[in-house]
Amino acid sequence: MDFFFYPQKVAVFGSFKKGAIAYEILQNIVEGGFEGKIIPVNPKGGRVEIAGRSFEIRERLEESVDTAIIAIPARLVPELIDEIGPLIKGAVVISAGFSEVGNEELERELVEKARKHGVRVIGPNCAGVFGVHGKFFGSFEVRVKPGGLALISQSGAFGGAALAMGNDEGIGFSAFVSYGNAADLNESDFLEYFADDKNTRAIALYIEGVRDGRRFLEALRYASSKKPVIVLKAGKSASGAKAAASHTGSLAGSYEIYRAAFKQARAIEVEEMEELFDAAKAFEMYEKAGKRVVVVTNSGGPGVLATDKLERLGLEIAKLGEKTVEELRSFLPPQCSVKNPVDLIADADYERYRRTIEVVCGDENVDSILVICVPPIFIPSEEIARAVVDADCNKPIVVNFMAGELVRRGVEVLEENGVKNFPTPERAARALRWLSLR
Amino acid sequence: MDFFFYPQKVAVFGSFKKGAIAYEILQNIVEGGFEGKIIPVNPKGGRVEIAGRSFEIRERLEESVDTAIIAIPARLVPELIDEIGPLIKGAVVISAGFSEVGNEELERELVEKARKHGVRVIGPNCAGVFGVHGKFFGSFEVRVKPGGLALISQSGAFGGAALAMGNDEGIGFSAFVSYGNAADLNESDFLEYFADDKNTRAIALYIEGVRDGRRFLEALRYASSKKPVIVLKAGKSASGAKAAASHTGSLAGSYEIYRAAFKQARAIEVEEMEELFDAAKAFEMYEKAGKRVVVVTNSGGPGVLATDKLERLGLEIAKLGEKTVEELRSFLPPQCSVKNPVDLIADADYERYRRTIEVVCGDENVDSILVICVPPIFIPSEEIARAVVDADCNKPIVVNFMAGELVRRGVEVLEENGVKNFPTPERAARALRWLSLR
Numbered sequence: 073m074d075f076f077f078y079p080q081k082v083a084v085f086g087s088f089k090k091g092a093i094a095y096e097i098l099q100n101i102v103e104g105g106f107e108g109k110i111i112p113v114n115p116k117g118g119r120v121e122i123a124g125r126s127f128e129i130r131e132r133l134e135e136s137v138d139t140a141i142i143a144i145p146a147r148l149v150p151e152l153i154d155e156i157g158p159l160i161k162g163a164v165v166i167s168a169g170f171s172e173v174g175n176e177e178l179e180r181e182l183v184e185k186a187r188k189h190g191v192r193v194i195g196p197n198c199a200g201v202f203g204v205h206g207k208f209f210g211s212f213e214v215r216v217k218p219g220g221l222a223l224i225s226q227s228g229a230f231g232g233a234a235l236a237m238g239n240d241e242g243i244g245f246s247a248f249v250s251y252g253n254a255a256d257l258n259e260s261d262f263l264e265y266f267a268d269d270k271n272t273r274a275i276a277l278y279i280e281g282v283r284d285g286r287r288f289l290e291a292l293r294y295a296s297s298k299k300p301v302i303v304l305k306a307g308k309s310a311s312g313a314k315a316a317a318s319h320t321g322s323l324a325g326s327y328e329i330y331r332a333a334f335k336q337a338r339a340i341e342v343e344e345m346e347e348l349f350d351a352a353k354a355f356e357m358y359e360k361a362g363k364r365v366v367v368v369t370n371s372g373g374p375g376v377l378a379t380d381k382l383e384r385l386g387l388e389i390a391k392l393g394e395k396t397v398e399e400l401r402s403f404l405p406p407q408c409s410v411k412n413p414v415d416l417i418a419d420a421d422y423e424r425y426r427r428t429i430e431v432v433c434g435d436e437n438v439d440s441i442l443v444i445c446v447p448p449i450f451i452p453s454e455e456i457a458r459a460v461v462d463a464d465c466n467k468p469i470v471v472n473f474m475a476g477e478l479v480r481r482g483v484e485v486l487e488e489n490g491v492k493n494f495p496t497p498e499r500a501a502r503a504l505r506w507l508s509l510r
Numbered sequence: 511m512d513f514f515f516y517p518q519k520v521a522v523f524g525s526f527k528k529g530a531i532a533y534e535i536l537q538n539i540v541e542g543g544f545e546g547k548i549i550p551v552n553p554k555g556g557r558v559e560i561a562g563r564s565f566e567i568r569e570r571l572e573e574s575v576d577t578a579i580i581a582i583p584a585r586l587v588p589e590l591i592d593e594i595g596p597l598i599k600g601a602v603v604i605s606a607g608f609s610e611v612g613n614e615e616l617e618r619e620l621v622e623k624a625r626k627h628g629v630r631v632i633g634p635n636c637a638g639v640f641g642v643h644g645k646f647f648g649s650f651e652v653r654v655k656p657g658g659l660a661l662i663s664q665s666g667a668f669g670g671a672a673l674a675m676g677n678d679e680g681i682g683f684s685a686f687v688s689y690g691n692a693a694d695l696n697e698s699d700f701l702e703y704f705a706d707d708k709n710t711r712a713i714a715l716y717i718e719g720v721r722d723g724r725r726f727l728e729a730l731r732y733a734s735s736k737k738p739v740i741v742l743k744a745g746k747s748a749s750g751a752k753a754a755a756s757h758t759g760s761l762a763g764s765y766e767i768y769r770a771a772f773k774q775a776r777a778i779e780v781e782e783m784e785e786l787f788d789a790a791k792a793f794e795m796y797e798k799a800g801k802r803v804v805v806v807t808n809s810g811g812p813g814v815l816a817t818d819k820l821e822r823l824g825l826e827i828a829k830l831g832e833k834t835v836e837e838l839r840s841f842l843p844p845q846c847s848v849k850n851p852v853d854l855i856a857d858a859d860y861e862r863y864r865r866t867i868e869v870v871c872g873d874e875n876v877d878s879i880l881v882i883c884v885p886p887i888f889i890p891s892e893e894i895a896r897a898v899v900d901a902d903c904n905k906p907i908v909v910n911f912m913a914g915e916l917v918r919r920g921v922e923v924l925e926e927n928g929v930k931n932f933p934t935p936e937r938a939a940r941a942l943r944w945l946s947l948r
Contacts, residue, residue: 227811319810372757373665
């Protein structure tokens with residue numbers, strides 16, 4: 073499926089009036105810096121200007137491309153696929169008006185024409201695809217930063233919102249696919265594909281329901297064996313399942329069966345949207361972590377909150393070795409607490425944080441480190457951020473710089489260096505839990 | 511205690527060199543727009559310039575003030591209190607170096623001098639007080655917007671971080687107090703005070719432990735009978751309790767006892783920091799809400815997630831009456847779902863949202879409304895925000911505009927009109943749960 077996520081040549085079908093869906097997609101592709109050939113197609117021809125470039129709109133497609141993105145009226149889609157089938161490998165059908173509104177026949181026809189030509193289909197009724205490392209933004213959704221997360225979403229709107237919120241959360245993406253009605257390719261195909269995609273470090277999956285449970289379990293198991301797969305299942309409650317049925321037509325089925333499947337496949341199931349982001353952030357940074365955590369903080373209260381949450385989530389508050397305690401004692405002011413949580417107190421600076429992180433990191437009783445920073449007094453938060461970045465430590469470090477505006481520069485310095493921030497002590501603790509489940 | 515939160519005249523004791531604590535506090539008071547008299551005091555005298563104003567630093571206090579804020583070396587505090595006792599009603603002692611580092615004797619002396627003159631004390635070892643509606647920012651912590659939340663925090667650093675994060679979350683504050691070592695006034699005194707404070711709609715309390723359990727239970731019960739009291743207890747786990755003991759010297763005690771007390775007093779216990787914000791936002795808007803919720807959304811997926819969470823939290827998915835369903839059917843496009851969740855689909859505009867909210871609001875089976883909006887197509891999100899604001903509805907409406915940057919203007923319009931946004935469907939659902947507990 074590289075032709076979907078790393079295409080060399082693409083064609084876009086639809087209206088290229090400003091505001092039309094095909095126009096928006098073309099604009100996203102152009103502005104996203106796609107380096108291959110882009111061919112807009114509309115029977116009316118003409119030209120379209122985007123980002124200082126001018127494109128001739130072809131009246132029909134006359135050369136081979138990897139992928140066609142199709143945003144034309146539903147009833148015309150099967151015919152178009154039949155016409156361009158010999159020239160394309162994949163079709164992303166954005167158009168709605170198929171099985172989701174009862175037009176099963178039209179959808180069957182679409183698939184039939186595609187199969188005839190060996191064309192693979194994403195959609196119909198979908199939001200499109202991003203292949204972020206190929207600079208291919210084949211969707212009207214907001215563009216995202218390159219990174220390690222592949223997001224597979226049954227709901228286009230959920231996917232779009234998650235991309236935008238992911239930008240805010242500092243998540244980097246390798247790919248995005250909204251697969252809509254899944255007439256041809258479905259969640260299992262994408263799980264298998266991203267399991268082997270070299271730019272994907274973790275996969276996030278939003279599903280309401282799947283049609284082929286056996287295949288799904290196999291794909292999920294395969295993907296989970298390669299990299300972390302984070303699953304958010306919607307339609308868990310009785311009312312939610314009913315709502316899902318009327319939304320994507322999914323037979324959500326018994327949640328207990330899904331839950332068992334997730335567990336069996338060793339997928340990371342999250343309960344809500346925010347947890348999806350937190351898990352994604354954790355797994356973009358680290359493959360996994362053990363259970364024994366040490367908390368390093370410049371403020372007692374947040375250290376206690378982190379400790380509470382870690383213990384509640386089944387993690388362990390690491391018991392620091394004697395040598396570690398002695399070493400910490402040797403350079404920390406006497407008011408500091410050298411038990412776990414290690415409290416460096418309010419005037420902690422770069423050196424105190426860096427050395428402490430390095431010392432606890434060297435302790436064989438420690439698997440990972442949760443670093444908390446409330447706005448330091450006397451120095452800017454970015455100095456503590458630099459201490460975290462500079463610390464010579466080969467174990468997972470999860471960071472909670474808290475207090476919004478007041479630590480913004482610190483959080484920026486962290487992000488510039490690939491360290492993602494968790495806004496509360498408890499969310500940082502939860503991130504470590506996801507890591508411990510691998 | 512009005513002299514702490516609505517003072518007319520205040521004195522600040524300490525160093526007024528830039529960056530010194532007394533300077534920072536003075537600056538906050540001046541920049542916060544305090545309209546009463548402000549007297550900086552330091553034996554060395556001189557002048558201090560702040561925000562274009564010049565203050566004479568008095569060598570000693572020679573006139574009556576409501577409150578003295580004291581940030582001088584700990585050992586000099588009891589003596590100062592004895593000297594100025596006849597001139598002040600309250601003392602906020604920022605200085606550290608008392609019982610928290612083993613100097614119990616010095617703290618006893620402080621209290622003794624204060625009692626001798628009938629002076630009430632906040633602290634020592636605290637971050638100070640805000641009386642936001644009196645424009646009195648007697649702390650070095652970041653200033654906040656006026657609103658209905660009074661924040662009482664045992665931990666100064668937690669309090670400071672919560673204020674800054676509260677600003678980001680759109681919370682408005684009536685007051686803030688960090689009570690440090692609680693040598694004189696403690697959490698129970700503040701609970702009682704804010705229970706009767708006219709500007710306070712809800713109280714948030716961060717505690718690690720209390721000394722007088724019986725008094726606390728009474729104060730909590732009294733305050734809860736007047737308005738919602740949100741409690742975040744740190745030191746819930748065994749390790750957390752140990753950490754709390756070394757932080758504030760709190761005997762955190764068995765969490766089970768606290769939990770029973772919270773329940774008995776009908777306080778709203780939250781488990782983590784983010785929930786504290788969400789509950790505060792909910793209670794700043796509404797006193798309470800019933801359990802039967804209707805979800806109104808322009809996207810199926812997020813509607814399903816909200817439904818799942820509501821049901822999981824013990825709320826009910828309201829069954830809409832026949833008349834409601836008929837009325838919705840009369841003006842909604844046929845693709846819309848008129849069951850609960852009501853799905854207005856992607857092209858929903860101002861009119862569709864407003865009318866739907868009004869119709870479901872009129873249903874006697876509905877107690878409250880959860881409105882979800884993913885970035886609408888064709889129109890800006892602020893139009894949907896206006897629909898929420900304009901809707902003629904007298905039941906609680908909790909809102910989830912999702913997708914960060916893409917709905918920012920919509921969220922701003924909501925906030926300008928006193929409607930607080932919850933960033934995910936699940937957090938909005940949780941807000942409704944807190945409201946249902948009153």
